[in-house]
Structures are given as structure tokens and as C-alpha cells.
Amino acid sequence: MAVKFLKHTGNPKLFFEMLPEDWQEALGLVWLEVSATSELFVIQEANKIIAGGIIFKEMTADMQLFKEEARQLLASESYYIGYLWVLKTRRGEDLGSLWLRSLKQYYPHNSFWLTIEEEGLKLFYKKNDFSLFSEKVSGNEKEWLFKSI
Secondary structure, eight states: OOEEEEEOOSOTHHHHTTSOHHHHHHHHHHHHHHTTTOEEEEEEETTEEEEEEEEEOSOOGGGGGGHHHHHHHHHTTEEEEEEEEEOGGGTTSSHHHHHHHHHHHHSTTOEEEEEESOGGGHHHHHHTTEEEEEEEEETTEEEEEEEEO
């Protein structure tokens, strides 16, 4: 069965419910504030969401560690990618890479950026044409900001 990348205009809870619980809680707060300027893109197979992520076009609470960089990037129409997720049962099928490629085709004149807290994701984003833009430490946690090339 073929997979499709599309802008999700239906009930966002269909995507939110597939996320880890701590992400759902954080997103619930953010979404209320920025849903009017944010977009949800998903990959579907047989009308079921199997992967997705959100494009934010304005500052959100979870950007605070990189506040100055976020202001600069958003002002240059570089959109923030948040909550990129692939169902665990579908990992290893390059769906995350497909999502990123499709997003870049949907917005060919924009760049993108994101932050990660898991060092293991660095290779994935480098493989998908993102480069390290900034790195910060908060307490004993490291966080990295990657920008599309």
C-alpha cells in the first residue's frame, strides 16, 4: 500500500495520541497558543497516520533555551520542526526521511530548524541535510539546534 505525505487539516488529536505521553502534555499547552499559525503534516497509509510532525512559524515555550537563535531563524522565515514522530512499528522504513524530504518540497523557498535532546538523533538529521547550528547545556542536559542546509 502506498504512503502519502499531506497537510493534516482534520482533528489534530489523531496525531497527538500517537506521541509519547510527555510529548502530548507539552504539546497540549503549546498547541493552544500557536495552532492558528502552525501546520501539521502527516504520512498516511490506508487513511491511518503512521508518521507526522508540526511546523511552527512563531515562538513557542519550548524554544526558550535557544531564544535568540529562534528569534533570528523565525524572522528569516526558517520554520521550526517539532514533534516529528514515526510509529515504533514503522521505524526503519525511512518514513522520517520521507517526511523531511516532502516538507522541503512543500516549502521549497524556506529553511527549517529543530532542536534535539537525544544525541543519537544527530546522525539522522545530518543524513537528512541538517547541520549543527548551536549547542547548549541546561543543568546536566545537552540540547542541539540543527538547521537545514
